[in-house]
Amino acid sequence: MVDRKVPLGVSIISIVMYIGAILDIAAGIFMIVDKNALAEATNVGESLILYYGIGLLAIGVIVGLLANGLRGGGNGVRLVVAVVMVIRLLAGVWIMIAVSGARFEGLAAAIVALGVLYLLYGTEDAKEFFA
Numbered sequence: 001m002v003d004r005k006v007p008l009g010v011s012i013i014s015i016v017m018y019i020g021a022i023l024d025i026a027a028g029i030f031m032i033v034d035k036n037a038l039a040e041a042t043n044v045g046e047s048l049i050l051y052y053g054i055g056l057l058a059i060g061v062i063v064g065l066l067a068n069g070l071r072g073g074g075n076g077v078r079l080v081v082a083v084v085m086v087i088r089l090l091a092g093v094w095i096m097i098a099v100s101g102a103r104f105e106g107l108a109a110a111i112v113a114l115g116v117l118y119l120l121y122g123t124e125d126a127k128e129f130f131a
Contacts, residue, residue, distance in 0.1 A: 006071055007129050009119030013081070017067035024060030028053045075130050078120050085120075089113035 006014075031038060031053030039046040069077035088109055095106030120126055 004073060004129055006073075007119075007123065007125035009123060010070060010126060010129060013116055013119055014067045014071045017063050017070070021060045021064035021067060024056045024063065028056030028058075028060060031056065073129055078130055082117060082120060085113040085116045089117075 031049050035046045035049040035053065038044070038049050042049075066077050066080060070081060092106040092108070092110030092113060095109065096103050097106075099106065120130075
């Protein structure tokens with residue numbers, strides 16, 4: 001099997017996904033371990049904080065696995081990331097239209113989603129890598 005060079009755009013996306021996964025896992029662990037203090041500080045039930053922490057742990061693990069699969073050249077992973085980016089793009093456009101106070105945030109989300117889609121599908125390096 002020949003080692004393929006991971007394109008720079010795919011590497012950037014993967015690194016950002018790894019960072020997000022680490023932050024989600026760390027936040028999930030913090031919420032689970034310190035749920036009592038968080039419940040007092042936020043006026044939210046401990047069980048809700050526990051469930052949210054478990055959810056963050058799960059999301060962190062899934063995002064980490066997706067980042068690993070993306071670096072490995074998995075087309076299925078690329079498709080999953082693309083579907084999430086299309087949803088994020090649509091949500092960004094909706095926010096720009098429906099929420100007048102968050103137009104910049106909607107625009108930023110839409111631009112990031114378009115950038116990720118371009119890096120995964122629009123460059124020759126990515127097309128060769130995922131071929």
